[in-house]
Amino acid sequence: MKRGVQFLLLIFSLAVFAQKETVDTAQVVIPNRYNSVEAQTKPYVIMISTDGFRYDYAKKYNAENLLKFSNEGVQAKAMIPSYPSITFPNHWSLITGLYPSHHGLIDNSFYDYKRKERYAMTNSKNVEDGSWYGGIPLWSLAEKQNVISASLQWVGSASDASDTRPTYYYHYHKEFSPLQKIDKVISWLSIPEEKRPHFISLYFPEVDYNGHHFGPDAPQTENAVHVIDQAIGELVKRVNDLGLKDVNFIFVSDHGMTKIGNDNRIDIPEILLNKGDVDYYNSQTLLRVHVKDPKKVKTIYRELKAEKNVNYQVYLTKKFPTYLHFSTKDDHYNRIGHILLVPDPGKTFLDKDEKSPSGNHGYDPAIVQDMKSTFFAWGPKFKKELVIDEFPNVDIYPLVAKILNLKMISPVDGDLQRLVKILK
Template sequence: MKKIFSFCLLVLSLIIFAQKGITDTAQVVIPNRFNNAEPMQKPYVIMISTDGFRYDYAKKYNAENLLKFSNQGVQSKAMIPSYPSITFPNHWSLITGLYPSHHGLIDNFFYDYARKESYAMSKKDNAEDGSWYGGIPLWSLAERQNVISASLQWVGSASDADGMRPTYYYHYHEKFSPSEKVNKVVNWLKLPEDRRPHFISLYFPEVDGAGHRFGPDAKETESAVHLIDEAIGELVQKVNELGLKNVNFIFVSDHGMIKVDGGAPLEIPSILFDKNRFDYYNSQTLLRVYVKNPDEVKKVYKELKANKTDDYEVFLDKKLPKYLHFSTRDDKYNRIGQILLIPKAPKIFLEKGKKTSVGKHGYNPRIVPEMKSTFFAWGSDFKNNLVIREFENVNVYPLVAEILGLKIDEKIDGKLKKMKPILKNKN
């Protein structure tokens, strides 16, 4: 009897283990959504993000397809990420037109004191819970105006943010190759007109992964750039073969990458180890401090500032430069903290015994140019052979809305006037 019971436990354990190891790669389709007559006549926008694709990577590594397409269309000298220059905050800024302090994703990991809950980008329950996400993502803006949308693993696209998911989407995983993703986008564009998405968002993680692991100057990072460049070439060719009218491609990234000084990291000030007085959140390129007793904030700030080294700065969050939009006046969800310790690149804060990656991001892109990201655009609505100066990434949102003829009713931080000059027949 004991042997039978043990065998049953073993079988049950194997079943549970197998279920945990299963990755959900199936497409999710929201039923009963259709383009009506007017949206079927709208242009198409395919918005592609390659995580960690630094502003100079295309030229640095001779990404032939991206250089060719951007030379034919519009290329910015660089795009300026929102602060901090981290993945989740910036993908959500690109897709909502809001700064991180205004949409709530102020980091990849943070604590919400009103909810008394932690958010972690790696937790599916967080990542797909739309109540964490402020703003109206582009797919929601489109769907509410009867324009079908699709997303292939853009940050937050599997969540119910604003109560509206894309009609077609996938849960996040890294099982699909870039070429497989290209084919899925092409298949969406082969759908009947009433079910065909006119806004598609697409995400590639490979360049960021290589940059973190090996650094921005490594052969592995160069190979990742070429891998994505080949996928973009394949995507454009296959889309062109469909013979669709008015197709536009927008290629962006969320941030850049720099090799950090992991061998001589900064020590976290010992005063912050008192959990009765403080919580601190360390992304290594930014350390945020929450002082539990508000009456102590100024005193603690003065102490931290008096004992700092030349390798980092200490700010009261309300004294942070206004152009970063990351201070008390901006903190809509009260998630940032009152004191910020900001390392000077390539320095990082690192807890004793912990390791870091070779490459990192998160620094102020106005001071550390390696943080700057990429913007290329080409297609039916974009001018040809145009190079533009740097601009903030929140301005991409109103650009896409303008191309698709979508009305923006809620206040955003992005400004259409900064982007209109790159569009044909737009004054």
């Protein structure tokens, strides 16, 4: 009996080991790419995203390095995420300059009725399939103009969106620590000039993870902020040690985080559970409804409005507030749905047996201040000791294009005029 148990434990251990071995942590390098002679004289931009890093976290948790660098350079009072204020849509907005409804990544998970296929952020096949993504990401814009780029796990960076991946990239996994990611960036900047990336995008998930699991005021979230702050301090120090000229840093986040109380639950309306002529898609802070027969949209809308529930608002998508850029006329890929159910701040739609998070995001940043994100920038191209007002995150795209002197080859929603004042 004892030997049998030992044998089973051995088999289990080998299975676990084998699973770990399947994680692909290798760098992918696209061969035969080189910086043009002109590109070798361009500045460097290192664009860092820390998921869920709320606009006030640096001060709230005394992130010494980020406060020092932002005080010496440029800091925004806050940055306004695109709606809905969730991870995949906003990372793609930051990197393409387009609102989610315009680039097609309208949620972390959604169904495309034309393709008859679901996209999910947990599906690596989806995530690396560029046909899901609209717009021209900054790394593609750079590569198309003979400027080498690199990306470390930014949303969509392993995909062939716009037919062009970064020269250097990694498949998404959770194996690298923040300091190991810094090592990767330094290794890129140590490559000979003809193949050295001038645009680098870098992603950290730790703050968002802890904000969801423990809440924005928890010591675990504070610790995660300090871990990232230390990594940024190490990055800047090691970049300075390389002696490169004109290295510019942009630190951003995709959204903020708000505390969720114990009485936050909203059950999915029975109408949606019991009707066979609708599909619904729940991201907790937004519930999207697709009506299979368009002739029934108004009827189902009226039934939902008649529900006596004071915890959410019901909208026809075609009449959704214009300033959120999420109405039917904005829906370039026809993925949003016909009806939107928007929970009140702090409330969440939860499916049966679904556990409530301690912190969440996705709400309208004009209503929930905690949704607002962070923007800091420092380096030779930026003015010093400058504080600016809030601005939409789609403006980052034309800003980076300006610094790298890249020609914009497709219209975007971002406006450089709101940020040109921060450049020397």
